[in-house]
Amino acid sequence: MQRTMNKFLIEKGLLELTRANESGFEQQEPIKTKENLTIQLLDTGVLVVEPDTPNDSDLIISSGVHGNETAPIEMVDELVKKIINGSLKVRARTLFIIGNAVAMNQSERFVIENMNRLFNGKHQGKDHHEAERAKKLENYVTDFFNKRSDARRFHYDLHTAIRGSKYKKFAIYPFPDGRDWDKHQLEFFLASGVNTVLLGHQPSGTFSYFSSHQFSAHAFTVELGKVKPFGENNMQEFSAMMQNLERLIQGETIPTQPFNNSDFNLFQVKDELVKQSDNFKLNIADDVENFTDFEEGFVLTEDIDGGYTVQKTGEAIVFPNAKIPNGQRAGLVVEKTQL
Numbered sequence: 001m002q003r004t005m006n007k008f009l010i011e012k013g014l015l016e017l018t019r020a021n022e023s024g025f026e027q028q029e030p031i032k033t034k035e036n037l038t039i040q041l042l043d044t045g046v047l048v049v050e051p052d053t054p055n056d057s058d059l060i061i062s063s064g065v066h067g068n069e070t071a072p073i074e075m076v077d078e079l080v081k082k083i084i085n086g087s088l089k090v091r092a093r094t095l096f097i098i099g100n101a102v103a104m105n106q107s108e109r110f111v112i113e114n115m116n117r118l119f120n121g122k123h124q125g126k127d128h129h130e131a132e133r134a135k136k137l138e139n140y141v142t143d144f145f146n147k148r149s150d151a152r153r154f155h156y157d158l159h160t161a162i163r164g165s166k167y168k169k170f171a172i173y174p175f176p177d178g179r180d181w182d183k184h185q186l187e188f189f190l191a192s193g194v195n196t197v198l199l200g201h202q203p204s205g206t207f208s209y210f211s212s213h214q215f216s217a218h219a220f221t222v223e224l225g226k227v228k229p230f231g232e233n234n235m236q237e238f239s240a241m242m243q244n245l246e247r248l249i250q251g252e253t254i255p256t257q258p259f260n261n262s263d264f265n266l267f268q269v270k271d272e273l274v275k276q277s278d279n280f281k282l283n284i285a286d287d288v289e290n291f292t293d294f295e296e297g298f299v300l301t302e303d304i305d306g307g308y309t310v311q312k313t314g315e316a317i318v319f320p321n322a323k324i325p326n327g328q329r330a331g332l333v334v335e336k337t338q339l
């Protein structure tokens with residue numbers, strides 16, 4: 001059985017292996033390569049690669065936390081293939097993740113519940129598929145980061161969005177728990193084709209916040225464009241990010257330019273739109289793009305509490321969703337900011 005999994009990985013790659021084993025499997029025997037790497041399948045969609053003499057970076061590249069977000073899954077698959085065939089050298093310890101194989105096989109975002117709300121312990125008390133997988137992924141991340149205490153820690157959780165966005169690619173910088181926003185990381189994103197960043201305003205259940213909060217990792221949710229089925233992604237659109245991820249894996253310096261606010265669209269959260277009652281109305285089209293902005297005085301929502309009227313021209317909306325139960329968040333009002 002063990003030999004079969006490793007053989008399957010080597011012959012067909014991580015994506016095909018994960019697709020064929022959605023419900024998980026036991027940790028497999030490590031594979032030693034002639035490039036002095038140890039490659040080990042820890043579970044379905046979870047692969048750790050460790051060089052005999054690693055540099056000081058521990059890197060997590062995760063994908064498929066939402067099962068239908070195929071481009072990041074294809075990116076992870078490609079990186080792993082290049083490592084296995086020896087064309088990509090490895091200097092950083094790297095953990096690769098395809099998050100939700102069951103949802104992936106159904107071409108769905110999730111089966112029971114959005115997994116990216118279930119990290120940082122928010123899976124507790126829930127026994128469905130996504131909650132169990134979120135708990136397991138937390139454990140793999142914990143084991144990975146805890147193996148070294150002195151390494152620089154990075155976690156890029158790659159996504160594509162259902163909704164269009166005024167800024168096609170953007171990163172969500174998790175709430176830093178009092179630490180400074182890291183401008184070098186923003187420089188990395190700029191060099192990787194991502195110049196829009198939403199600064200997190202509070203703790204959350206996202207995978208990236210888990211790594212940031214628990215391990216002080218430089219962790220981000222990265223939205224790379226629009227959701228498409230497998231095979232329909234134009235991988236050229238992701239080439240800048242791919243190239244820089246390869247550089248991180250190889251331990252190469254990434255050419256960046258010094259941080260300058262004018263190179264970025266930085267947004268902070270101004271308000272949360274909470275649906276208070278059945279009278280709630282969100283006065284925008286269903287397909288409005290993320291970061292669409294409004295004029296002062298525009299009545300964005302109506303509700304029993306008076307709703308939300310735009311206070312200043314330029315306020316924008318992200319993640320609008322009116323089809324939610326009362327008491328839940330129907331979107332975020334954001335405004336431009338500088339660091």
Ligand SMILES: [Zn+2]
Pocket residue numbers: 065066069159160161
């Ligand atoms: Zn996503």
